[in-house]
Amino acid sequence: xxxxxxxxxxxxxxxxxxxxxxxxxxxxxxxxxxxxxxxxxxxxxxxxxxxxxxxxxxxxxxxxxxxxxxxxxxxxxxxxxxxxxxxxxxxxxxxxxxxxxxxxxxxxxxxxxxxxxxxxxxxxxxxxxxxxxxxxxxxxxxxxxxxxxxxxxxxxxxxxxxxxxxxxxxxxxxxxxxxxxxxxxxxxxxxxxxxxxxxxxxxxxxxxxxxxxxxxxxxxxxxxxxxxxxxxxxxxxxxxxxxxxxxxxxxxxxxxxxxxxxxxxxxxxxxxxxxxxxxxxxxxxxxxxxxxxxxxxxxxxxxxxxxxxxxxxxxxxxxxxxxxxx
Amino acid sequence: xxxxxxxxxxxxxxxxxxxxxxxxxxxxxxxxxxxxxxxxxxxxxxxxxxxxxxxxxxxxxxxxxxxxxxxxxxxxxxxxxxxxxxxxxxxxxxxxxxxxxxxxxxxxxxxxxxxxxxxxxxxxxxxxxxxxxxxxxxxxxxxxxxxxxxxxxxxxxxxxxxxxxxxxxxxxxxxxxxxxxxxxxxxxxxxxxxxxxxxxxxxxxxxxxxxxxxxxxxxxxxxxxxxxxxxxxxxxxxxxxxxxxxxxxxxxxxxxxxxxxxxxxxxxxxxxxxxxxxxxxxxxxxxxxxxxxxxxxxxxxxxxxxxxxxxxxxxxxxxxxxxx
Amino acid sequence: xxxxxxxxxxxxxxxxxxxxxxxxxxxxxxxxxxxxxxxxxxxxxxxxxxxxxxxxxxxxxxxxxxxxxxxxxxxxxxxxxxxxxxxxxxxxxxxxxxxxxxxxxxxxxxxxxxxxxxxxxxxxxxxxxxxxxxxxxxxxxxxxxxxxxxxxxxxxxxxxxxxxxxxxxxxxxxxxxxxxxxxxxxxxxxxxxxxxxxxxxxxxxxxxxxxxxxxxxxxxxxxxxxxxxxxxxxxxxxxxxxxxxxxxxxxxxxxxxxxxxxxxxxxxxxxxxxxxxxxx
Numbered sequence: 001x002x003x004x005x006x007x008x009x010x011x012x013x014x015x016x017x018x019x020x021x022x023x024x025x026x027x028x029x030x031x032x033x034x035x036x037x038x039x040x041x042x043x044x045x046x047x048x049x050x051x052x053x054x055x056x057x058x059x060x061x062x063x064x065x066x067x068x069x070x071x072x073x074x075x076x077x078x079x080x081x082x083x084x085x086x087x088x089x090x091x092x093x094x095x096x097x098x099x100x101x102x103x104x105x106x107x108x109x110x111x112x113x114x115x116x117x118x119x120x121x122x123x124x125x126x127x128x129x130x131x132x133x134x135x136x137x138x139x140x141x142x143x144x145x146x147x148x149x150x151x152x153x154x155x156x157x158x159x160x161x162x163x164x165x166x167x168x169x170x171x172x173x174x175x176x177x178x179x180x181x182x183x184x185x186x187x188x189x190x191x192x193x194x195x196x197x198x199x200x201x202x203x204x205x206x207x208x209x210x211x212x213x214x215x216x217x218x219x220x221x222x223x224x225x226x227x228x229x230x231x232x233x234x235x236x237x238x239x240x241x242x243x244x245x246x247x248x249x250x251x252x253x254x255x256x257x258x259x260x261x262x263x264x265x266x267x268x269x270x271x272x273x274x275x276x277x278x279x280x281x282x283x284x285x286x287x288x289x290x291x292x293x294x295x296x297x298x299x300x301x302x303x304x305x306x307x308x309x310x311x312x313x314x315x316x317x318x319x320x321x322x323x324x325x326x
Numbered sequence: 327x328x329x330x331x332x333x334x335x336x337x338x339x340x341x342x343x344x345x346x347x348x349x350x351x352x353x354x355x356x357x358x359x360x361x362x363x364x365x366x367x368x369x370x371x372x373x374x375x376x377x378x379x380x381x382x383x384x385x386x387x388x389x390x391x392x393x394x395x396x397x398x399x400x401x402x403x404x405x406x407x408x409x410x411x412x413x414x415x416x417x418x419x420x421x422x423x424x425x426x427x428x429x430x431x432x433x434x435x436x437x438x439x440x441x442x443x444x445x446x447x448x449x450x451x452x453x454x455x456x457x458x459x460x461x462x463x464x465x466x467x468x469x470x471x472x473x474x475x476x477x478x479x480x481x482x483x484x485x486x487x488x489x490x491x492x493x494x495x496x497x498x499x500x501x502x503x504x505x506x507x508x509x510x511x512x513x514x515x516x517x518x519x520x521x522x523x524x525x526x527x528x529x530x531x532x533x534x535x536x537x538x539x540x541x542x543x544x545x546x547x548x549x550x551x552x553x554x555x556x557x558x559x560x561x562x563x564x565x566x567x568x569x570x571x572x573x574x575x576x577x578x579x580x581x582x583x584x585x586x587x588x589x590x591x592x593x594x595x596x597x598x599x600x601x602x603x604x605x606x607x608x609x610x611x612x613x614x615x616x617x618x619x620x621x622x623x624x625x626x627x628x629x630x631x632x633x634x635x636x637x638x639x640x641x642x643x644x645x646x647x648x649x650x
Numbered sequence: 651x652x653x654x655x656x657x658x659x660x661x662x663x664x665x666x667x668x669x670x671x672x673x674x675x676x677x678x679x680x681x682x683x684x685x686x687x688x689x690x691x692x693x694x695x696x697x698x699x700x701x702x703x704x705x706x707x708x709x710x711x712x713x714x715x716x717x718x719x720x721x722x723x724x725x726x727x728x729x730x731x732x733x734x735x736x737x738x739x740x741x742x743x744x745x746x747x748x749x750x751x752x753x754x755x756x757x758x759x760x761x762x763x764x765x766x767x768x769x770x771x772x773x774x775x776x777x778x779x780x781x782x783x784x785x786x787x788x789x790x791x792x793x794x795x796x797x798x799x800x801x802x803x804x805x806x807x808x809x810x811x812x813x814x815x816x817x818x819x820x821x822x823x824x825x826x827x828x829x830x831x832x833x834x835x836x837x838x839x840x841x842x843x844x845x846x847x848x849x850x851x852x853x854x855x856x857x858x859x860x861x862x863x864x865x866x867x868x869x870x871x872x873x874x875x876x877x878x879x880x881x882x883x884x885x886x887x888x889x890x891x892x893x894x895x896x897x898x899x900x901x902x903x904x905x906x907x908x909x910x911x912x913x914x915x916x917x918x919x920x921x922x923x924x925x926x927x928x929x930x
Contacts, residue, residue, distance in 0.1 A: 618778075
């Protein structure tokens with residue numbers, strides 16, 4: 001499996017009202033290969049949604065991506081694209097399924113039309129053919145009575161169906177990479193499972209790479225090949241899902257596991273992580289997790305921990321993993 | 327749906343009825359006697375004044391006057407003009423309505439096409455020089471009294487440089503057998519300056535409304551989502567963002583009538599355009615109360631109707647607003 | 651409240667349009683107040699033989715058809731137009747606030763009747779209301795004119811104030827303070843002003859511009875400010891027969907109206923933007 005998408009040192013800056021600068025995404029690097037699912041996990045405020053937007057160059061103004069960052073899709077740096085070339089990538093090479101389907105769909109246009117216009121924007125299909133393709137897509141995502149539902153407006157559908165419509169739109173340009181940003185947050189538990197199952201099937205049937213963004217580690221367990229844990233604008237641990245769940249190597253990851261319930265009874269007390277998620281304009285010095293870390297060392301508040309490579313494709317940002325650090 | 331429509335129409339009718347009542351009260355509130363004007367301006371004997379008084383019902387007690395007035399109005403009889411006696415007010419209004427409707431229609435068309443386009447452009451280029459200066463220019467135009475701008479335009483473009491006719495709706499010297507195209511062109515030439523005056527002094531309204539509506543829509547998620555699909559900026563701006571501003575813009579359409587009507591009183595009189603506005607202006611000069619009252623009633627009715635149509639429009643335009 | 655108003659004004663000042671508008675208005679007010687004694691008497695010695703003369707060093711704005719200095723007339727006209735507008739708007743604001751308070755607090759059928767009345771009144775374009783009132787009023791005195799204009803402009807303000815009162819009524823802190831002994835109306839009154847001050851200020855500022863245009867229009871129709879009191883609208887009316895031979899007699903008063911209304915609106919806009927930056 002070769003790399004389809006590679007993000008190198010992504011940094012996004014925002015000016016603050018006081019005249020300073022905040023860096024909500026600060027040196028994020030990711031790799032995504034065709035056919036695999038990478039999960040990006042983190043609490044709200046960690047910068048994961050911004051990372052997703054950055055991949056499509058949709059960072060809201062006045063946010064700016066650092067020119068030293070690179071986002072390479074099959075050899076092409078997306079940050080150097082403009083105009084037509086950029087539009088072709090949006091939806092055509094990378095598709096984004098937004099978090100809240102109710103607010104991400106245009107309320108005054110039918111869902112079928114919204115799929116159709118995306119189809120027409122990326123393929124050379126027009127009129128009737130585009131429409132038929134749109135109905136086929138709605139069908140593919142499991143929308144019952146697709147040809148009738150074509151004319152439905154977003155507010156007329158249930159949450160689950162809206163999310164399916166959103167997925168259909170994201171697929172309309174036949175992208176190679178699908179980013180799903182919290183695809184299940186607004187849904188009931190049973191519907192959640194259906195949507196995740198759908199995404200998995202689509203990945204296999206279309207040979208796409210999927211970037212699954214979530215704050216829920218449990219969600220990710222059976223769905224992702226690899227997991228990247230994000231905290232305070234940085235990736236603090238990256239590992240295969242099995243390894244991560246078996247023996248997490250970063251205190252934050254361990255703390256996350258300690259704070260979620262488990263069916264196998266391995267946790268008898270839920271231990272919340274002390275403190276609060278820091279804000280982008282006030283990242284803690286050196287290791288960003290040090291104020292809340294239950295295993296903190298003296299040097300954690302003084303020296304920024306390095307990125308420690310573990311196995312191939314696995315890393316962790318922690319002094320505890322550096323020999324002789326204690 | 328029908329029930330809602332019925333309810334809304336009844337509400338509008340009630341508002342209109344109340345407005346008519348208010349107008350009647352206003353008329354009787356003002357000090358002075360409309361008929362005493364005639365004594366000063368015309369050679370009328372005391373006996374004739376008494377006769378006119380009785381004819382116009384001014385010697386009756388107030389509640390009787392109100393009753394006569396309301397029952398007449400309900401029958402569509404708005405009385406008789408004092409100056410153009412014995413012409414009926416309704417026939418005078420009917421004769422003048424088309425000219426105002428034409429002028430108003432053209433102004434509305436101009437203002438909505440130009441205003442919408444400029445407002446959208448301002449919003450998409452928010453903070454730019456274009457945005458700031460277009461806004462300022464529009465505001466400067468809004469600050470111009472219609473009668474003054476009209477006079478200045480007439481003085482320079484019509485009277486001095488003879489580019490446009492100076493007054494009225496058509497050329498009185500146009501041959502009777504002139505073809506449709508010539509007539510149409512003549513009409514357009516006469517229409518140009520009054521329409522321009524009314525449009526310029528009010529385009530700021532449309533522009534600002536549209537700009538504000540676009541800015542509030544831009545903040546919504548589905549605009550970013552539309553961009554993320556690879557749609558062109560044009561599609562994102564018009565098909566997605568702008569289509570969601572139709573509701574506030576419809577509200578504006580409902581607010582336009584009072585603006586047009588007020589402006590046309592001045593512009594029509596400056597350009598001698600034979601519409602309701604100049605009729606009102608003449609009625610002022612001759613203290614022709616029934617005509618003034620009739621015009622006020624007509625205009626109020628139109629405003630109420632416009633509001634009702636706007637409400638109907640919301641239902642058509644926004645699929646979320648359909649009453650079940 | 652003083653704090654938030656001060657804040658509002660400060661932010662409006664930062665806005666270049668707002669700054670220019672405010673400065674122009676201050677300048678206008680100073681000229682209107684202080685200049686008349688320094689200028690030739692606009693009512694002195696009408697000279698129909700000499701008539702209107704074009705702008706010159708002695709008469710920077712020329713003279714009108716009675717050979718009266720235009721600059722002096724325009725400046726005195728400023729006094730009239732500004733005072734009429736400000737006083738009328740103050741009257742409208744007071745009336746509107748009162749009605750809005752009563753309607754919002756009393757609720758029930760009082761509110762219903764008042765608001766139905768407001769709806770009906772709003773259906774009649776303001777100009778027509780004024781026309782009907784003024785047409786039979788021979789030579790209306792200035793004070794009465796201000797009263798008439800003021801009493802026809804309070805409808806929208808009443809809606810605004812009523813909306814604020816209704817909103818506050820349902821705030822939990824009002825019920826809470828009521829439980830602690832403070833009567834609801836007192837709490838509402840204390841919180842109403844700071845909340846409504848901003849929008850009211852914007853409405854008042856923009857209202858001044860509207861009234862200036864309205865009064866000019868009425869004067870142009872002969873119904874507003876009566877001669878010999880100079881008014882900008884009246885000056886344009888007088889200039890109408892001379893529009894080709896002596897255009898300056900119409901241009902300058904009109905330009906004065908444009909400058910004033912534009913400044914007022916720029917200031918009002920800046921205040922509006924300071925109040926709600928997201929719509930700027």
